[in-house]
Amino acid sequence: MLEIRNLHASVEGKEILRGVDLTVRAGEVHSIMGPNGSGKSTLAQVLAGRETYEVTEGAILFDGQNLLEMEPDERALAGVFLAFQYPVEIPGVTTNYFLRAALNAKRKHLGEEEVDAVDFLSLVKEKAAWVKIDPALLNRGINESFSGGEKKRNEILQMAVLEPKLAVLDETDSGLDIDALKIVADGVNRMRSQSRAFVVVTHYQRLLNYIVPDYVHVLVGGRIAQSGGKELAFKLEEQGYAWVEKEPAAAGAR
Amino acid sequence: MTVAVKERAATPFVGEFDAFEKKASAAGPGWLMPIRKAAIARFAEVGIPTTRDEDWRYTNVSGIAKRGFRMRTGAAPAVQASEIEPFVIGVAAGVRLVFVNGAFSAALSRCPSAGKGVAVGSLTEALKNGSAWVHEHLTHWARYQAFPFAALNTAFMEDGAVVHVPRGVVVESPIEIVHLTTAGDAGSVNYPRTLIVAEAQSQVTVTETYAGLNGSYFNDVVTEIVAGESAVVDYYKVVRERPGAFHVGLLHVQQHRSSTFTAHTSVLGEATVRNNVTAVMDGEGCDCTLNGMGMMEGDGLVDNHLRVEHAKPHCRSWEYYKAILDGRSRGVFTGRIVVSEGAQKTDAKQTNMNLILSDEALADSKPQLEIFADDVKCTHGATIGQIDGDAIFYLRSRGMSAAAARSLLVYAFASESLNQIRVPALRTCLERLVLDRLPGGRALGAVA
Ligand SMILES: Nc1ncnc2c1ncn2[C@@H]1O[C@H](COP(=O)(O)OP(=O)(O)OP(=O)(O)O)[C@@H](O)[C@H]1O
Ligand SMILES: [Mg+2]
Numbered sequence: 001m002l003e004i005r006n007l008h009a010s011v012e013g014k015e016i017l018r019g020v021d022l023t024v025r026a027g028e029v030h031s032i033m034g035p036n037g038s039g040k041s042t043l044a045q046v047l048a049g050r051e052t053y054e055v056t057e058g059a060i061l062f063d064g065q066n067l068l069e070m071e072p073d074e075r076a077l078a079g080v081f082l083a084f085q086y087p088v089e090i091p092g093v094t095t096n097y098f099l100r101a102a103l104n105a106k107r108k109h110l111g112e113e114e115v116d117a118v119d120f121l122s123l124v125k126e127k128a129a130w131v132k133i134d135p136a137l138l139n140r141g142i143n144e145s146f147s148g149g150e151k152k153r154n155e156i157l158q159m160a161v162l163e164p165k166l167a168v169l170d171e172t173d174s175g176l177d178i179d180a181l182k183i184v185a186d187g188v189n190r191m192r193s194q195s196r197a198f199v200v201v202t203h204y205q206r207l208l209n210y211i212v213p214d215y216v217h218v219l220v221g222g223r224i225a226q227s228g229g230k231e232l233a234f235k236l237e238e239q240g241y242a243w244v245e246k247e248p249a250a251a252g253a254r
Numbered sequence: 255m256t257v258a259v260k261e262r263a264a265t266p267f268v269g270e271f272d273a274f275e276k277k278a279s280a281a282g283p284g285w286l287m288p289i290r291k292a293a294i295a296r297f298a299e300v301g302i303p304t305t306r307d308e309d310w311r312y313t314n315v316s317g318i319a320k321r322g323f324r325m326r327t328g329a330a331p332a333v334q335a336s337e338i339e340p341f342v343i344g345v346a347a348g349v350r351l352v353f354v355n356g357a358f359s360a361a362l363s364r365c366p367s368a369g370k371g372v373a374v375g376s377l378t379e380a381l382k383n384g385s386a387w388v389h390e391h392l393t394h395w396a397r398y399q400a401f402p403f404a405a406l407n408t409a410f411m412e413d414g415a416v417v418h419v420p421r422g423v424v425v426e427s428p429i430e431i432v433h434l435t436t437a438g439d440a441g442s443v444n445y446p447r448t449l450i451v452a453e454a455q456s457q458v459t460v461t462e463t464y465a466g467l468n469g470s471y472f473n474d475v476v477t478e479i480v481a482g483e484s485a486v487v488d489y490y491k492v493v494r495e496r497p498g499a500f501h502v503g504l505l506h507v508q509q510h511r512s513s514t515f516t517a518h519t520s521v522l523g524e525a526t527v528r529n530n531v532t533a534v535m536d537g538e539g540c541d542c543t544l545n546g547m548g549m550m551e552g553d554g555l556v557d558n559h560l561r562v563e564h565a566k567p568h569c570r571s572w573e574y575y576k577a578i579l580d581g582r583s584r585g586v587f588t589g590r591i592v593v594s595e596g597a598q599k600t601d602a603k604q605t606n607m608n609l610i611l612s613d614e615a616l617a618d619s620k621p622q623l624e625i626f627a628d629d630v631k632c633t634h635g636a637t638i639g640q641i642d643g644d645a646i647f648y649l650r651s652r653g654m655s656a657a658a659a660r661s662l663l664v665y666a667f668a669s670e671s672l673n674q675i676r677v678p679a680l681r682t683c684l685e686r687l688v689l690d691r692l693p694g695g696r697a698l699g700a701v702a
Contacts, residue, residue, distance in 0.1 A: 049650075071656070091666065098652070
């Protein structure tokens with residue numbers, strides 16, 4: 001589904017991703033861990049098409065399409081979803097309004113009929129219940145004066161409504177208490193399917209108790225330094241990242 | 255009458271006064287002529303402001319003198335009901351007064367009795383009938399000495415809307431006033447004058463729309479509002495003048511004890527628009543809210559110039575002005591808050607936000623606080639910025655096109671101001687006007 005080859009990206013002339021290789025197949029969950037500033041969010045943002053980051057080398061294929069040639073909205077319509085590490089507050093646009101516009105843009109793209117206000121409200125109510133968001137919040141400005149946890153749950157709600165093929169979750173667990181973490185993980189697990197893939201960026205092995213990954217990758221200095229199964233996350237939790245930085249890159253991240 | 259003209263630019267306007275004086279003396283009333291004369295003398299003295307005046311630094315009105323706008327003679331050209339349709343708010347019931355080139359049009363107006371002793375009608379009529387309340391209030395409040403264009407209006411005004419709400423009466427439906435200009439080729443000037451008097455414990459909502467059908471023109475406008483003790487007055491102004499037109503207005507509101515006044519001023523388009531507002535809270539416990547939304551393009555300019563006077567203790571004022579500036583347009587905001595000695599427990603808040611959409615658009619924002627009391631809460635804040643790139647990316651990452659995301663963010667910025675409009679029909683009308691100006695805006699509206 002997703003194939004990243006030798007990806008290099010820089011911001012303001014500073015190279016941040018220095019040759020990332022990653023292959024994700026439908027149905028898989030990949031976790032990306034790594035120290036602060038190692039480039040995890042950069043990778044996530046590059047996947048979503050943020051222009052701030054300049055891709056200087058490499059390729060990204062998504063369902064065989066050249067992702068790097070697509071606009072951010074085209075990527076979204078093709079099925080890429082990014083749950084932001086720092087969701088943006090947009091006063092004056094309600095989540096309900098925005099999410100319905102986004103859903104209809106997608107349906108239009110797929111040649112499906114648009115949802116009317118009534119059907120949309122019942123859909124959003126159902127999904128809001130998954131992530132335990134009070135539907136009244138959705139009539140406020142997007143993320144406007146939401147708590148940190150509400151913002152993260154709102155990202156998962158949007159994912160649940162838009163039903164992407166590939167969901168990239170950038171530290172959706174950070175700053176959540178254990179109850180909120182379970183809610184978020186539960187939302188993700190309900191979405192897991194043979195036709196959908198996840199890339200879960202996290203600092204903590206804790207999340208991976210609830211969203212069990214098929215693969216764990218360690219990003220260090222803009223490169224994938226280690227890849228393995230979920231046991232790798234335990235090792236990182238116990239020993240930190242220092243040992244990874246010393247060892248040469250494992251035989252190719254898959 | 256001979257008046258000494260000190261400012262050359264004022265000459266053509268002052269020159270029209272002699273002929274006007276003869277006509278106006280015949281029409282009466284007698285008490286008004288000395289005031290007109292004092293006003294024209296004042297205007298002759300100060301003339302048309304230039305950008306050397308601190309209060310007009312960013313707003314160039316030299317075109318008003320250069321274009322040679324003249325008072326219109328003869329009857330206004332016929333205007334069809336269908337021509338005013340785009341400019342009416344569409345409040346189903348209630349009074350609608352329509353003025354064409356400053357003169358009341360009975361044919362276009364809708365004047366069911368407002369009932370309960372409420373007087374609504376044309377100023378010309380009210381002056382003819384010698385209404386005591388008109389005599390008591392007209393020209394009494396708006397400070398023509400301080401505002402040259404208000405002096406000019408005071409000298410030349412003939413018609414406009416008058417509203418009188420007796421003590422304790424609540425007027426249910428908003429009263430709609432529409433000023434339409436059809437100037438034709440020869441540039442002309444209008445002096446519409448509105449007087450709204452809400453006696454103690456009364457309640458009324460008035461909307462005034464200024465719009466142009468064609469031509470180049472200058473609307474020199476004064477609206478005087480008196481809110482009696484514990485009265486509640488909502489006032490809405492919508493300016494949709496023609497591109498290149500000039501609109502200079504003075505809104506003066508005089509508030510008595512415990513009264514509540516709320517104004518919302520919307521300006522759209524490519525005209526040069528200056529809105530002076532003077533709000534005087536001359537009683538304890540007053541509440542004054544002044545809101546505004548400007549959406550300018552081309553060479554348009556919106557200049558909101560506020561003076562809020564806290565004359566007595568325990569008053570609250572709130573100002574929230576926003577401008578969206580595209581093309582080569584300009585937004586100017588000056589917010590003066592004056593807290594008199596003894597006006598303790600004043601609570602004043604002022605916010606001005608500008609959204610710049612093009613490289614050539616500009617905004618200037620200036621708070622001016624004059625505080626002579628010590629126990630007051632006074633805050634102000636101004637922002638001038640562009641559309642947030644992070645927000646655009648967030649919306650696009652969910653599948654919205656770049657154009658739709660941009661339009662949605664502009665609309666959101668405007669809607670925070672429009673949401674404060676409490677006449678649903680007017681709010682809907684303005685939302686549509688904003689959406690119509692945005693690429694793909696109609697489609698955005700359809701989702702709402
Ligand atoms: N827009 C930007 N402008 C300048 N530098 C940036 C920008 N975005 C990222 N960087 C820099 O790139 C490096 C990688 O940042 P990135 O956010 O990708 O790391 P991360 O792995 O997500 O870190 P964290 O765990 O703290 O979220 C950091 O040194 C950061 O300062
Ligand atoms: Mg990060």
